[in-house]
């Protein structure tokens with residue numbers, strides 16, 4: 620009775636089924652997701668370990684389903700009364716296909732997990748529970764951006780290959796599975812960090828290389844003359860924003876040019892696709908405090924050495940990069 624005492628009836632509105640989550644009684648995917656997150660926060664940080672943007676949205680949805688035992692492995696189908704002719708794992712044909720077996724203890728996928736652990740020289744016994752894996756994985760290897768992608772990409776790759784075996788009669792090949800998983804890992808990582816300048820083929824071949832520039836991209840600027848590469852340099856920029864990385868690149872580029880044999884043979888024209896860096900240098904009053912000392916230093920060099928610094932659209936810089944790379948083979 621106490622629940623309905625506070626309900627006010629209206630003659631102007633028909634009865635209807637209302638969504639009890641956030642919103643005006645109307646269902647939305649966002650409010651549904653928020654409801655799940657808030658109700659489970661006490662035990663598992665869903666926003667941190669599942670809905671964190673490290674995997675495509677449909678993969679995050681899959682991970683959420685996996686954590687809740689809502690993935691249609693044969694054991695789960697049987698529990699729901701769905702007739703299953705063969706309950707064995709389609710990858711090894713040795714054990715019943717449960718979430719714990721298919722994704723963790725199956726000999727086929729165990730090899731996949733082990734290969735990734737070995738790449739980072741980590742030796743550990745894996746849990747058979749997706750929630751434990753997702754929640755504890757980052758602690759196995761700290762300070763590695765690409766490491767965080769691995770459980771997501773491995774779990775998704777296992778599910779994809781399992782379905783290919785079941786529905787397309789694929790034969791499991793552990794080498795191909797490892798390659799496909801590394802390929803997916805490289806694509807997801809580069810999609811998340813577009814400023815990281817690593818060739819995707821190199822990353823597929825050696826994922827650990829991402830750790831060498833995990834916090835920022837490697838600076839790579841080239842000095843041109845009539846589209847011929849005269850000299851190049853490449854240095855790690857350390858932590859910081861893309862704008863800070865660009866300012867460092869400009870500063871180092873100036874030092875590099877004036878220490879080269881080309882310093883006395885022509886004028887230095889620097890082209891940057893970072894509009895902020897160019898604007899701040901020409902109008903230093905607008906520079907944020909954090910960058911002001913570096914911008915002042917660049918501005919002083921530009922005035923003293925008669926350098927031209929100009930902005931070019933990013934698309935032009937892509938062409939220049941391509942040209943430079945062709946030039947240096």
Ligand SMILES: [Zn+2]
Nearest residue numbers: 708710711725
């Ligand atoms: Zn198996």
